[in-house]
Amino acid sequence: MIRVAINGYGTIGKRVADAAALQDDMKVAGVVKTRPSFEARIAVKKGFRLFTNTKDNIPAFNAVGIKISGTLDDLLKESDIVVDCTPGKVGAENKEKIYMPRKIKAIFQGGEKAKTVEASFNALCNYASCLGKNYIRVVSCNTTGLCRTLGTIDRAFGIKKARVTLVRRGADPADADTGPINAIVPDPAEVPSHHGPDVKTILPNIDIITSAMVVPTTLMHVHSVGITLSRPATREEVISAFQNASRIILVSAADGIDSTAKVMEYARELGRPRSDLYEIAIWKESINVIGDELFWTQAVHQESDVVPENIDAIRAVTGIEKDAHKSIAKTNKNLGMIK
Amino acid sequence: MIRVAINGYGTIGKRVADAAALQDDMKVAGVVKTRPSFEARIAVKKGFRLFTNTKDNIPAFNAVGIKISGTLDDLLKESDIVVDCTPGKVGAENKEKIYMPRKIKAIFQGGEKAKTVEASFNALCNYASCLGKNYIRVVSCNTTGLCRTLGTIDRAFGIKKARVTLVRRGADPADADTGPINAIVPDPAEVPSHHGPDVKTILPNIDIITSAMVVPTTLMHVHSVGITLSRPATREEVISAFQNASRIILVSAADGIDSTAKVMEYARELGRPRSDLYEIAIWKESINVIGDELFWTQAVHQESDVVPENIDAIRAVTGIEKDAHKSIAKTNKNLGMIK
Known part of the structure; x- marks a missing residue:
């Protein structure tokens, strides 16, 4: 039973804690939060042991009646691995100052740079190459989405080149501080954006160029994907490849799922925790092969696909499961995913 | 002096009326509105003669004290040409039932199908081929934007293929009835969208495939453009081609114009009527040549670029000016455009 510490209990941390608690080969040793909040209170109610970064933070929790089990340092002593879900760049600091001196393995998130870690990780693409590593990062939500679908097409037909426009949500649903309210923001203004190189940390051989913009929504990123294929494929073969792939689902405007809002409504109807959608949703109507080119449009739930x-x-780094497909199947089953 | 009737005084009609009134070789014979509204009242205050479609509509205007000079029929008798700015598809009906029987030339908007008219029109691309025609249509705002920039690059370097993702504004600023509020809507869900074929009504030889989505903004469409060039070009040559082209401007995030909202703020500072921007704005930072591919991001002011x-x-169809460049220069000067 692998003991997992979750450092950072925000958007990703609270989800990873719940997901880890649902597995039969790992348990949550504790979660770490800097400040008391409704989420800290709920973590304790859920039965998670709650820790905070330093002793100095403890009185603030005590003051509002939230029970603290100790510091990050205390937690790491009782853990086999830490999943760092702190804000971007904090992870790199934690690695140097905390995890390396304590010789504890750590998994970071996409907000950390690739050079901070030994390898970037996507389960479908490069599980085996991360086995036994000490420091890896799960790539960002956008990169995870692209790796799942591009990886599937690359394995099935070969990708000569991929050209993608990312239309990103402006803020997460609970974020009232971020814009835009009424603008489309090229972000970055430069083309290409950093997303292409980030995909190449997982799929180094794909010729990919991306551009990106931000729009005033909170529900999912959308990717407009154009591929030049290495080998011929029919639309039916592409649909079949996506249907057979794990963590990718096909949705249809004809079925009423005609926007990101409807994709999220679908997740709500499925009864997913927090109404999340772990899978990448591809609009079936958008899949089209024209000559040697393949097009599709996909939606990525930015809070949960990672x-x-x-x-x-966690399984790859600790080595408790050597086979990617067995780990993926176990995770999917325990999280109630479609496939 | 060409006498111009404007049938339909909404988003496009009111702008075309003002623009025609600023020219020295045409005058506005009158504008036609179906129902009384603040815009009808302002039209009369501006000195436009106001007409309505049928006699039955006149009492509604009289009731609120707006002076009506007669019916559409009366206006057409005193006009050399009609610019039809009615809602999409109404124009086709008007052509059959009204304009053809009265043998009056008519210009339609992008909401009408290409087959309704003898030719589709974009001044920079095909002015000469529309000379003397009786029924033409000015293509939609998105198609106009693409024709201006793709046409410029095609003439300068040749386009082997163009792949474009259109991110469309959900509603015009004054439209409180249209969504989406918090969703990205692939529209259509299918790829390709109709925009590619529409561009080909003007630039038939361009291999273009488009996909499109709608987002919750009111300020400008954004196009993410990827081109495969026929002949090599450097980034500097591309910038130079755009700089030399009419009705295209380069903006820069480094200069503070980092979103569609800022492009519109720029138009406001320029003192444009209704804070419109007739020009297509290309983000200079986005222009990039990678191998034989060219990328850029552009913004289209949907209410005014047409x-x-x-x-x-009007000049092409009536034949009062045979030279495209002279007409464009005159229009630009009279509208106070940058170039």
């Missing part, structure tokens, strides 16, 4: 990846990453 | 095109279309 959650199953973090669970698999 | 306005100068309508003025040029």
Whole structure:
């Protein structure tokens, strides 16, 4: 039974904690939060042992009646691995100052740079190459989405080149501080964006160029994907490849799922925790092969698609499961995923 | 002096009326509105003669004290040409039932199908081929934007293929009835969208495939453009081609114009009527040549980019100016455009 510490209990941390608690080969040793909040209170109610970064933080929790089990330092002593879900760049600091001196393995998130870690991770693409590593990062939500679908097409037909426009949500649903309210923001203004190189940390041989913009929504990123194929494929073969792939689902406007809002409504109807959707949703109507080119449009739930990846990453790094497909199947089953 | 009737005084009609009134070789014979509204009242205050479709509509205007000069029929008798700015598909009906029987030339908007007219029109691309025609249409705002920039690159370097993702504004600023509020809507869900074929009504030889989605903004469409060039070009040569082209401007995030909202703020600072921007704005940072591929991101002011095109279309159809560049230069000068 692998003992997992979750450092950082925000958007990703709270989800990874719940997901880890649902596995039969790992348990949550504790979760770490800097400040008291409704989420800290709920973590304790859920039965998680709650820790905070330093002793100095403890009085603030005591003051509002939230029970603290100790510090991050205390937690790491009782853990086999830490999943770092702190804000971007904090992870790199934690690695140097905390995890390396204590010789504890760590998994970071996409907000950390690739050079911070030994390898970037996507379960479907490169599980085996991360086996036994000490420091890896689960790539960002956008990169995870692209790796799942591009990886599937690359394995099935070969990708000569991929050209992608990312239309990103402006803020997460609970974030009232971020814009835009009424603008489309090229972000970055430069083309290409950093997303292409980030995909190449997982799929180094794909010729990919991306551009990106931000729009005033909170529900999912959308990717407009154009591929030049290495080998011929029919639309039916592409649909079949996606249907057979794990963590990718096909949705249809004809079935009423005609926007990101409807994809999220689908997740709510499925009864998913927090109404999350771990899978990448591809609009079936958008899949089209024209000559040697393949097109599709996909939606990525920015808060949750990396959650199953973090669970698999724990297995890969600790070596408790050597087979990617067995880990993926176990994670999917325990999280109630479609496939 | 060409006498111009404007049938339909909504988003496009009111702008075309003002623009035509600023030219020295045409005058506005009158504008036609179905129902009384603040816009009808302002039209009369501006000195436009106001007409309505049928006699039955007149009492509604009289009731609120707005002076009506007669019916559409009366206006057409005193006009050399009509610019039809009615809602999409109404124009086709008007052509059959009203304009053809009265043998009056007509210019339609992008909401009408290409087959309704003898030719589709974009001043920079095909002015000459529309000379003397009886029924043409100014293509939609998105198609106008693509024709201006793709046409410029095709003439300068040749386009082997163009792949474009259109991110469309959900509603115009004054439209409180349209969504989405918090969703990205693939529209259509299918790829390709109709925009590619629409561009080909103007630039038939361009291999273009488009996909499109709608987002919750009111300020400008954004196009993410990827081109495969026929002949080599450097980034500097591309910038130079855009700089030399009419009705295209380069903006820069480094200069503070980092979103569609800022592009519109730029138009406001320029003192444009209604804070419109007739030009297509390309983010300079986005222009990039990688191998034989060219990328850029552009913004299209959906309410106004077709306005100068309508003025040029009047000159082409009536034949009062045979030279495209002279018409464009005159229109640009009279509208106070940058170039």
